[in-house]
Amino acid sequence: MAERPESQLAAETTRRATDAGxxxxxxSQTLPRHLAxxxxxxxxxxxxxxxxxxEGLQSGNRCIYLLDVNTAADIKAELRRANIxxxxxxxxxxLVIRDAEEVYLASGFDPTxxxxxxxxxxxxxxxxxxxxxxxxxxxxxxxxTDLSFDPIxxxxxxxxxxxxxxxxxxxxxxxxxxxxxxxTAKALRTHEQIxxxxxxxxxxxxxxxxxYRSAGGADLNVQLMLEQAYSLTNARRNVDEREQRLGIVNRxxxxxxxxxxxxxxxxxxxxxxxxxxxxxxxxxxxxxIEHAELVVETAEKARYxxxxxxxxxxxxxxxxxxxxxxxxxxxxxxxxxxxxFSGANDVTVLAxxxxxxxxxxxxxxxxxxxxxxxxxxxxxxxxxxxxxxxxEIRNEGTIPDSERYTLEKDEETPLEHSSGLGLWLVKWIxxxxxxxxxxxxxxxxxxxxQIELYRVPA
Numbered sequence: 541m542a543e544r545p546e547s548q549l550a551a552e553t554t555r556r557a558t559d560a561g562x563x564x565x566x567x568s569q570t571l572p573r574h575l576a577x578x579x580x581x582x583x584x585x586x587x588x589x590x591x592x593x594x595e596g597l598q599s600g601n602r603c604i605y606l607l608d609v610n611t612a613a614d615i616k617a618e619l620r621r622a623n624i625x626x627x628x629x630x631x632x633x634x635l636v637i638r639d640a641e642e643v644y645l646a647s648g649f650d651p652t653x654x655x656x657x658x659x660x661x662x663x664x665x666x667x668x669x670x671x672x673x674x675x676x677x678x679x680x681x682x683x684x685t686d687l688s689f690d691p692i693x694x695x696x697x698x699x700x701x702x703x704x705x706x707x708x709x710x711x712x713x714x715x716x717x718x719x720x721x722x723x724t725a726k727a728l729r730t731h732e733q734i735x736x737x738x739x740x741x742x743x744x745x746x747x748x749x750x751x752y753r754s755a756g757g758a759d760l761n762v763q764l765m766l767e768q769a770y771s772l773t774n775a776r777r778n779v780d781e782r783e784q785r786l787g788i789v790n791r792x793x794x795x796x797x798x799x800x801x802x803x804x805x806x807x808x809x810x811x812x813x814x815x816x817x818x819x820x821x822x823x824x825x826x827x828x829i830e831h832a833e834l835v836v837e838t839a840e841k842a843r844y845x846x847x848x849x850x851x852x853x854x855x856x857x858x859x860x861x862x863x864x865x866x867x868x869x870x871x872x873x874x875x876x877x878x879x880x881f882s883g884a885n886d887v888t889v890l891a892x893x894x895x896x897x898x899x900x901x902x903x904x905x906x907x908x909x910x911x912x913x914x915x916x917x918x919x920x921x922x923x924x925x926x927x928x929x930x931x932e933i934r935n936e937g938t939i940p941d942s943e944r945y946t947l948e949k950d951e952e953t954p955l956e957h958s959s960g961l962g963l964w965l966v967k968w969i970x971x972x973x974x975x976x977x978x979x980x981x982x983x984x985x986x987x988x989x990q991i992e993l994y995r996v997p998a
Contacts, residue, residue, distance in 0.1 A: 561890060572733050578734060587738060604673065607640055607678060661675075671707070672708060673706075674710075697729075802836060877916070879919065916935065
């Protein structure tokens with residue numbers, strides 16, 4: 541078989557990453573009942589709507605897709621690419637694919653009847669054992685009717701009002717090359733969150749249904765958008781200024797800490813070479829040197845965090861290479877440690893490009909919390925579901941409550957704070973790809989750091 545061109549492989553890798561990234565976002569957030577997708581290409585539409593369907597199916601919901609431009613074969617092919625057996629799902633009743641024009645216009649466009657139909661479908665899905673109904677529709681069906689867009693938009697607002705009371709999550713799809721700017725601006729007002737450029741976004745132009753009904757004409761629409769644009773500009777300016785100031789403080793502190801502590805460490809080491817010192821003095825100097833080294837190491841980690849987590853990329857990765865690099869680096873530094881690996885191989889996940897750094901910090905954390913000369917850490921990889929990969933790092937000992945508190949609450953206080961930056965680095969790198977970390981204890985005296993990442997179809 542001829543090999544595919546490198547450019548084609550690169551494009552496929554990029555698409556897999558962006559598709560998996562959106563799926564991860566949809567799975568890691570509490571979604572509103574009513575979302576909108578805005579797109580300019582059929583590829584972007586299929587990628588986003590497929591991510592929506594995959595998340596809906598894998599989270600235990602019945603999914604309905606309403607077609608207009610695409611065909612059932614298109615949707616099935618995209619699902620197959622995401623490792624979903626569309627035919628099996630249809631046979632099981634998990635997935636329904638229908639023609640949007642038949643659904644909306646079979647007996648004339650009737651918003652009240654449509655909402656009642658969705659409510660019946662949702663209740664039937666619950667009765668059949670599903671968690672709810674996920675509905676994705678191509679809104680280009682409205683070009684097959686003589687209705688203006690305003691009645692259809694009124695339906696969107698009425699549906700938005702009904703959604704909180706229904707076990708429904710709906711994705712309305714708008715082609716930016718077909719819907720006018722005026723229609724798109726109006727559509728923005730009725731969806732709390734939107735998907736744009738394959739990213740889930742909070743919608744600053746959303747108006748709750750009760751406000752929409754009394755909003756009146758286009759003047760309020762323009763005024764709202766102007767006010768939102770003004771507020772967003774001020775917020776971004778404040779964030780930029782804050783980041784600039786923090787960056788300067790961070791750089792100065794790191795530079796001073798690293799240089800001054802290295803100087804202090806060097807002087808202490810020279811003093812330690814004095815033969816006339818007592819054994820107790822040598823011991824005290826060793827403690828001082830060790831703590832100076834720890835502070836220098838913390839400053840280096842702060843520098844690394846600023847360099848790597850500020851502008852990084854998320855991409856599909858096979859777990860084996862970063863795990864091997866992390867284990868090799870840790871065992872080179874801690875020659876007395878025994879790091880054991882077990883579990884699944886050849887698992888591809890969506891991960892930050894610095895995943896090996898996070899894994900190294902996590903394994904090292906398991907070593908330093910053991911009060912033994914020969915620490916043992918067990919690293920295990922498993923795939924608890926089609927969508928997730930799990931990395932467990934187990935070792936004897938305990939994790940201080942302060943470490944758990946700060947990571948779980950995502951904050952530090954004067955009374956509750958971590959002992960360093962290592963676990964923060966693990967958390968930030970993992971969460972960049974919408975993964976999660978969690979601690980658990982076992983009755984055998986072990987502690988387990990569990991990292992979960994989204995899997996990417998091979």
